[in-house]
Amino acid sequence: MAASPFAAVPLTPAGHFRVNAHAATFHLLAHLQELAAAGALDLDETFARHPFLTGYLDGMCPYLPKDLHWAQGPAWWAENLRAWERAATVHLPLAALDATGLGLRERHALVLAGLVEEDSRFGSVFAEIQRPIEPRRPTLQTLAAILGDDVDPWSVHAALTSRGLVETVIGGGPRSEDVVTVPAELWAVLRGTPQEQPLPWGEVLDRDELDGAEDLLVPDGLRHQVDALVSRLGASGGRGAPRAVLVRGAHGSGRRRVLGALARGLGRGALFVDADHLDDARWARLGALCTALGALPVVRYALLPGQAVAVPAVPGLVGVLGLAVGSEGGLTGRVAEAAIRLDVPRPGPRERRAHWLAHLPRVREDDLDGVVDRHLLPGGQIRRAARRAREIADLDGRGDVVAGDVGRACAELGRERLDVLAQRLDPPGGTTRLVCDEASELQLLALELRCRHRERVLGTVGPGFGGTTGTGVRALLTGPSGTGKTLACRLLAAQLGMDLYRVDLAAVIDKYVGETEKNLHRILSAAEELDVVLLVDEGDSLLGNRTEVRSANDRFANLETNYLLQRLETYQGIVLVTTNAAEGIDPAFQRRMDVVLTLVEPGPMQRWELWQLHLPADHRVSPGHLDEVAARAEMTGGQIRNAAMQATFLALDDGHVVDDRLLDLAVAVEYGKAGAVSPFQRTLGEQRRRRSEAFLEALP
Ligand SMILES: Nc1ncnc2c1ncn2[C@@H]1O[C@H](COP(=O)(O)OP(=O)(O)OP(=O)(O)O)[C@@H](O)[C@H]1O
Ligand SMILES: [Mg+2]
Structure with a gap:
């Protein structure tokens, strides 16, 4: 030739x-x-x-x-x-x-x-x-x-x-x-000149930069599916082959890696792009671009529950279109409907261990066990958390990452993603405890165990549960104001060693139609991924009885409630809802809660304990008087806390320590707030007189 x-x-x-x-x-x-x-x-x-x-x-x-x-x-x-x-x-x-x-x-x-x-x-x-x-x-x-x-x-x-x-x-x-x-x-x-990143709106990776199916840290079943798909798509040479592969999974679960592995198996690179970045013009040339690049297009969608989006045709594309979607919403259109579907499950302990090991090769074995158990994170989050943990260890001048670094790294990631719509609550101090009756204590213990073993239970429950259980724990805490509901949540999170975020309802609830759901969606997804405990404190406004629709506003309030109802069912994290108006909560919510727990107003014994817990260590309240106050002043934990604080201030002002008299004054102030008269009413007279004497003495 x-x-x-x-x-x-x-x-x-x-x-x-x-x-x-x-x-x-x-x-x-x-x-x-x-x-x-x-x-x-x-x-x-x-x-x-x-x-x-x-x-x-x-x-x-x-x-x-x-x-x-x-x-x-x-x-x-x-x-x-x-x-x-x-x-x-x-x-x-x-x-x-x-x-x-x-x-x-x-x-x-x-x-x-x-x-x-x-x-x-x-x-x-x-x-x-x-x-x-x-x-x-x-x-x-x-x-x-x-x-x-x-x-x-x-x-x-x-x-x-x-x-x-x-x-x-x-x-x-x-x-x-x-x-x-x-x-x-x-x-x-x-024109073939090599470019670092040819597109400002998407990321192109060459075949060599993609993980192969064998590198995927996913259950074996899914890896085999990817392999089978490679053979099928490779062999059919395009004719009669499916035109799209749709991968479903949580954000960070590795959907795009799975599609990347498919691309690599087919001898291609991949172009990763978010659907939000694709306007009509870009959709129109996506296929030609990918064909020219030798890349498999991977389009990621972030959909809301119930949202349906049509996937346009992709002219000029040779091979399949990769679609990555979350657990909510759906894709429509001819391409999506004929797509082959794969599911990326949340990683179990085995996969999580492999992920952590891949990114923290030198972590100690027992630290690793703790980390695997404690953070139910998807692969992408593990990668991010591991990177941050390595940085934290480096900054401390340590070569080895310890469990504490991972904890800090996760907390930082959480703060970055959640801070706008939720607020992190610090764990209560070491000596803080919840004073309650035995029944509540038992309920709280049951809740803690449920949270602690929420993953392990999956493989253990009887067959009657079918596939309906997940790792989600939903708890409703009710009880009058000041009985320690918020405190109980903070203690629970601390005991679980998890970060606690309180949903900022003022930031979440938006007057515009649909915005509240979007905010809730964002917060719930982020909390689920980061595996933090979410607290919807005083959630009455969101969980209120669905009203009869009388005005457009009612309808939207119902939509929000419906959204939350629906979303909580599939929620895989821990969510705690508190309210002091249990009757105002939609019964449908109560049904969906795994645990409903009521804190009651404390009795005399508990009030005594609460006083002990909140009074300064050096107080000189006579034991007999404290018994009497505890017995007769029917206050909640919150009120006792306030009164103890008030007494401490009075003592500071007085140059003394808290004694019977100041305690009575403080109790009176707390009663006064509620418009009631304390059984231990005393006048301020003596306090005032001493104060003016001290003032006069101080004069030259
Ligand atoms: N049972 C309790 N044991 C210990 N401390 C308590 C208890 N109840 C209340 N307190 C004290 O009161 C403070 C306020 O309680 P907390 O905010 O948890 O009450 P709440 O039930 O959430 O009230 P609200 O319904 O008004 O939000 C706590 O930080 C704690 O100091
Ligand atoms: Mg509260």
Whole structure:
């Protein structure tokens, strides 16, 4: 076999593009030649006016046979280009478009349309041959004429636009005088110069940068599914094959890695993009871009519950479209509906251990056990948390990451994601405890155990549970104000060693329709992913009885309640709701709660304990008096806390310690707040007198 005329050109994307640019230019020159033959222009003069054309001609001379006639050119180029391309060992963007059914002539048209970007001097040539309208870009008609007498402008146009390869600039004249341009992003890929990141709105990874199926830290079943899909899609060579693969899973669960592994298995790179970044124009060229890049497009959607979004067709795409969606919402349209579906489950302890080990190879075994058990994070979050934990250890000058670093790292990640809509509550101090009756204590213990073993229980429950259990724990704490509901939640989170976030209802509830759900959605998803305890404190406003719809406002309030009802069912984290108006809570909520727990007002014994807990250590309240106050002043924990604080202030002011008298005063203040009279009423008289005496003494 004779050597290719292009043998001296490296068969790389850039080299291949250069030869194609020459081929397209040859067709343009041949067209000028024809025009000259028809007497429409003088070839010598044209070359004299555009001397750069001679340069191009000289550039292609080394390949062209000496005796090649202009009219034989197209056939010669077709034969030799094709033969040369067949020897390619690398991905050639322009040649890759052939798989979309694009013919060589249309490829020349595409390159001709883009040549102006390459060398603006071509603009002057186009202007000249397109008189009298003189656009500096080729019109459809010109492109067709360059490709041959028999070429229909509309078929060229259809071939290019239907694959998203060109955009038509409508000029207002006859349609065949519209000019076409190649989108800049696509042109940059086609010309084959390596670029770090070719697209500002998506991330392109080469095949080598993607994980293979064997590297995925997912259950074996899913890995096998990916392998099977690779064989199926690889073997069917496109015909009759599914056009999309839809992967469902939580944010951070590794959906995109799974699709990346599929791409790698198919010998491709991947283009990752968020659906929010794709407008109509980008959707239109997504397929062509990915085909040219040799990448599998992976579009990630963030949908709300009940939201349905249509996936547009992706013209110009060879192979499958990857779709990544969360556990909510759905995709519609022909492409999505025919998609093959995969589910990425939340990682179990085995996968989590593998994730942590992959990112924290030197963590101690018992630290690792604790970390795996304590943070039920998806893979993506583990990666992020591990990176942060390594930084924390580095900053402390330690080489090894310990469990505490991971805890801090998770807390930081939580703060970053949740801070706008929720507020982190610090764990209560070491000696703080909840004073309550035995029944409540038992209930609280049951709740704690439920939270602690929420994952382990999955494999243990009886068959009657079917597949209905998850790792979610939903608890409702009711009881009068000041009985310690919020405190109980803080203690619970501390005992579990988890971070606690209180939903900022003022920030979440929005007067605009749909916004509250969106905010709730964001917060619940983030809390679920980061595995923090979520506290909906005084949640009455969200969980109120669904009202009869009398006004539009009622309907929206109901929508929010409905949303929360629906979302809580699938919630995989721990959520604690408190209210002091249990009767106001929608019964549907009560039913969905795993634990409903009531804190009652404390009795005399508990009040005594509460006083002990809140009075300063050096108080001098006589034991008999404290017994009496505890017995007779029917206060809640919250009120006792306030009174103890008040007494401490009074003592500070007085230069004394808390004694019977100051305690009585403080109790009176607390009763006064509620508009009641304390059984231990004393006057302020003595306090005032002493104060003015001290003042007078201080005078010079
Ligand atoms: N049972 C209790 N044991 C210990 N301390 C308590 C108890 N109840 C209340 N306290 C004290 O009162 C403070 C306030 O209680 P907390 O905020 O938990 O009450 P709450 O039930 O959430 O009230 P509200 O319904 O008004 O929000 C606590 O920080 C704690 O100091
Ligand atoms: Mg509270």
